[in-house]
Amino acid sequence: MYYLSECLIIKNENQYLTEHLTENVRSGIEHFFIYDNYSDKPVSEFIAENIPHLADRCTVELFPTTRLTQVDCYAHFLSQHRDDTKWCAYIDTDEMLEGDLAKLCRDHEDILTLSLIQTMHGANGQAYADFSKTLTERFKSHILQRQFMCKCVAQTQYVQKQFPHHTDLKDAYKFPRSKWLKFFKDDNGICKLHHYYYRSFEEWLQKVNRGNVLSDFGDYVSRFFVENSIPDADRDYLLKKYGLTLNSRMTYNAN
DSSP states (O other): OEEEEEEEEESSOHHHHHHHHHHHHHTTOOEEEEEEOOOSSOHHHHHHHHOGGGGGGEEEEEOOOOTTHHHHHHHHHHHHHGGGEEEEEEOOTTEEEEEOHHHHHHHTTTOSEEEEEOEEEOOTTOOSOOTTSOHHHHHTTOBOTTOOOEEEEEEGGGEEEEOSSOEEESSGGGSOGGGTEEEEOTTSSSEEEEEEOSOSHHHHHHHHHHOBSOTTOEEEHHHHHHHHTOOHHHHHHHHHHHTOOTTOEEEOOBO
């Protein structure tokens, strides 16, 4: 049995995968259960060709689009791999750990679910994608103060159902409420979770087109440009290129 694993669903995000796996291994992730939502370039092929030294750490499975792909993916993971790991972190490809998550888990084994409040990063003034650099190199310095989101790390034997941002526990009544969940801010001194939320405008559009677990969630295009300080000339060019206005609403399709 692994002590700490990660469950990840991915679709056409291989450009971030090397950095994601490398950084999260450093933080104590022993094994990755990767659900490939039929990427154009299969994830298993990408790993074999580009990061073969991490192949033994990855279990990759093709997973189809459903009405709630992310939730259904987690349900499949729990049905097939619940007993393969003590802890599992439910983290997306554009999220990177920093510090020692394994230590955080070891220090809090009396808690059923740990919730990491994310440090949210914006586009850092970048309108265009530059995949010659890592996400950390491109965007780490731009922090979005207004965002509040978190991701869960749970002891799998106690999970009834896993959602993107919270955990439903089974038989929770057997434990004091104080043991169900503990939140950790990014200044906890042991581990923090970076979420590269917007990235460049073009990457944000790709994120929107891939879909989100909530079909009724969306953003106005204007929000991207307000929060990310994109030069006016780049803004005007991109709006024209993609046939958008600042008042266009980008709705995340359910994946």
